[in-house]
Amino acid sequence: MKQPSYPFSQKLCPASPPLISHLPGPPYTFHSRACVQPVGPVPYALTCSTRARDPVVPSPTPLPGTMEGPRSDMGRWGGNPWQPPTTPSPEPEPEPDRRSRSRRGGGRSFWARCCGCCSCGNRADDDWGPEPSGSRSRGSSSRGGRRPESRGSAVNAAGDGTIREGMLVVTGVDLLCSRSDQNRREHHTDEFEYDELIVRRGQPFHMVLILNREYESSDRIALELLIGNSPEVGKGTHVIIPVGRGGSDGWKAQVTKTSGHNVNLRVHTSPNAIIGKFQLTVRTRSEAGEFQLPFDPRNELYILFNPWCPEDLVYVDHEDWRQEYVLNESGRIYYGTEAQIGERTWNYGQFDHGVLDACLYILDRRGMPYGGRGDPVSVCRVISAMVNSLDDNGVLIGNWTGDYSRGTNPSAWVGSVEILLSYLRTGYSVPYGQCWVFAGVTTTVLRCLGLATRTVTNFNSAHDTDTSLTMDIYFDENMKPLEHLNHDSVWNFHVWNDCWMKRPDLPSGFDGWQVVDATPQETSSGIFCCGPCSVESIKNGLVYMKYDTPFIFAEVNSDKVYWQRQDDGSFKIVYVEEKAIGTLIVTKAISSNMREDITHIYKHPEGSEAERRAVEKAAAHGSKPNVYSTRDSAEDVAMQVEAQDAVMGQDLAVSVVLTNRGSSRRTVKLHLYLSVTYYTGVTGPTFKETKKEVALAPGASDSVTMPVSYKEYRAHLVDQGAMLLNVSGHVKESGQVLAKQHTFRLRTPDLSLTLLGAAVVGQECEVQIVFKNPLPTTLTNVVFRLEGSGLQRPKVLNVGDIGGNETVTLRQTFVPVRPGPRQLIASLDSPQLSQVHGVIQVDVAPASGGGGFSDAGGDSRLEESIPMASRGGA
Secondary structure (H helix, E strand, O other), X not given: OOOOOOOOOOOOOOOOOOOOEOOOOOOEEEOOOOOEEEOOOOOOEEEEEOOOOOOOEEEEEOOOOOOXXXXXXXXXXXXXXXXXXXXXXXXXXXXXXXXXXXXXXXXXXXXXXXXXXXXXXXXXXOOOOOOOOOOOOOOOOOOOOOOOOOOOOOEEOOOOOOOOOOOOOEEEEEOOOOOOOHXXXXXXXXXXXXXXXXXXXXXXXXXXXXXXXXXXXXXXXXXXXXXXXXXXXXXXXXXXXXXXXXXXXXXXXXEEEEEOOEEEEEEEOOOOOOOEEEEEEEEEEEOOEEEEOOOOHHHEEEEEOOOOOOXXXXXXXXXXXXXXXXXXXXXXXXXXXXXXXXXXXEXXXXXOOOHHHHHHHHHHHHOOOHHHOOOHHHHHHHHHHHOEOOOOOOOEEEOOOOOOOOOOOHXXXXXXXXXXXXXXXXXXXXXEEXXXXXXXXXXXXXXXXXXXXXXXXXXXXXXXXXXXXXXXXXXXXXXXXXXXXXXXXXXXXEEEEEEEEOOOOOOOOOOEEEEEXXXXXXXXXXXXOOOOEEHHHHHOOOOOOOOOHHHHHHHHHOEEEEEEEOOOOOEEXXXXXXXXXXXXXXXXXXXXXXXXXXXXXXXXXXXXXXXHHHHHHHHOOOOOOOHHHHOOOOOOEEEEEEEOOOEOOOOEEEEEEEEEOOOOOEEEEEEEEEEEEOOOOOEOOOOEEEEEEEEEOOOOEEEEXXXXXXXXXXXXXXXXXXXXXXXXXXXXXXXXXXXXXXXXXXXXXXXXXXEEOOEEOOOOEEEXXXXXXXXXXXEEEEEEEEEEOOOEEEEEEEEEEEOOOOEEEEEEEEOOOOOEEEEEEEEEEOOOOOOEEEEEEEEEEOOOOOOOOOOOOOOOOEEEEOOHHHOOOO
């Protein structure tokens, strides 16, 4: 089936359900079957239509009358869908009052349930009077503690709000949550642009209770932490911490100091605690009666994973790793080809205001049970599903068509903040993303939640569609590619994530780095998610280990198998390229902007006995287990492809070098086919080809060169400016078949950023951006983006058109809100040119008054048009 809106032929994938992804438009109604129906008229919806070899892409189609049926993957909480409010709000709404819930424990008092020393004793200690009226309803079952009242009158045992003389009343709570206070510094959360207390689990924090009188030894105090709509002690969503008497699973609190009416507490959280936003309340008991502090939104606190805690499953035993993979707010993402590596700076912005709420909103949106949110394996799996929009109406809509007119070109994004805040603010999936955008957003989310995470690029990344664990390429009798059979593809590069954790669900030896991939390529248990998958299992070909090891193994270490059609219509293996997949795997180095090669942790050295053993072990579990038994190996002519490094808009040349390594004369009939290609391996039609016969003496070399002018390739260019050279040849004397696919790209210029003056917290600063159009044609509808954590909220600048070979200069002001070294990142996008970006380091000095931070409020996204008068030549 042809899709006329796509630049290249793409097949519909019958296995992909017609799932809607959100675009800005009319309000939608969410139903329990995870389908979306419009409230008002809708011109069209986005459904999943894709060629089997390609990532899932949206295409405009009429809105179907019915959507997908009930999910079968109940292990991913298919039966617990989240139903959003009509208008999502950036700030979570207060939980409803749950005071009416009955007690747990067959009528025993709160103190008898939370404190062992209160479970027995005289009758006066059993219960302190009747529960408030209406607290017990007919037929109700006891499932957890009572939700404290909203901020207002106090609660006593009688439920009438009367404060009796001698009662221990909590008149205030100080969580010591200032960014400069001890709690935030010790928990490494002082960079969060939040006023609430943010702590990491398994580590103590301090707080102060303000009482109506002095604290006495006979007084009893208990802290309660509650999360979710139905808090239950058994599920960890209702935590009771009796002060001074120990708790369960690592929860405890002790009095460290008393001074007048103030009581200082040291509170220990469990290293297995649920992550999320908790409500805190306090109960007291004295001889005069029981008191419960009403709920106050100012007493909410966030609990995150803790890579500093040895008892936490996400513990990292290297401080420099924690600084880089948890606390660093920017990083480098690599793209292009192995021979022409490009790099761009990405603003993760995990500490920006609103981002933490967006991360928790993602878990809510998927309907993840609160009880499972303490498990990093489950959280990572949900995030990998929710960062893409398929199945779950998640964060980003994937688009690989080249048409981004209804959203943002994936190359134009400079960071995750604008994307996440838009999703939090509107509830709609954000258009559009490709692999590096999915990976950048995933890094932000996981670092924000406390997991050590890095962004990883795999060059020559395979996409295996038939679980053969080989990349199969089919040719006709003349070695011309049969594109209708080539469902497997090799991406120029693919970007995913590594996150660090223990894997108690796997045998020993598989802790450490785990692959998580949010790009929607293939389904896992019926849902578009991938990982977490142990890197150690990938390295050794243990494809039976969960999760999704076969697919990821094929991405980094499968062989490229060339099949030629024979006269009788059958296919025969004519060449196996063993070093073509996963040729280089890189990430940003720790504490520098250098590139680190991490190929060795994913695979044994190419060609080694261990590497061959891993490949053949994995292939034995694939759909073509006997693929290596039919190989021919007579090879004495070697072939190498070279491409000239060129900037977009320039002429270029590609060459094929042949070498005769034998002792006899050889004659090679060579065919060269050149086409443009998306970075995903999807190619366009051949726009230039060359055929030549080359005679080679023993030990001799010769080359065939194909010149390509800008006029020849200009009309065919697609995203990334990449081209694919298919080379095939036949040696007359020996029958040897030569085959090679070589991808190269045209470089794009960088933006030049210059800081004009010193940067100080709270003071306006100016930056200059200079760009020269490398093309002789006009760039239309040019958009600049500017973003930097602690410097500039996401900002969009519409500058109109830029003439051929014209230079423009823009100046923009910003006000830093946090001190220290920061990165200001910019990008340029237009229909004619993309993948243009630049970065500058900004060292921000503290404010002169000594304050370390400035107000981080303001719009999450600013947009303005730049008049022509403000542009100038350079």
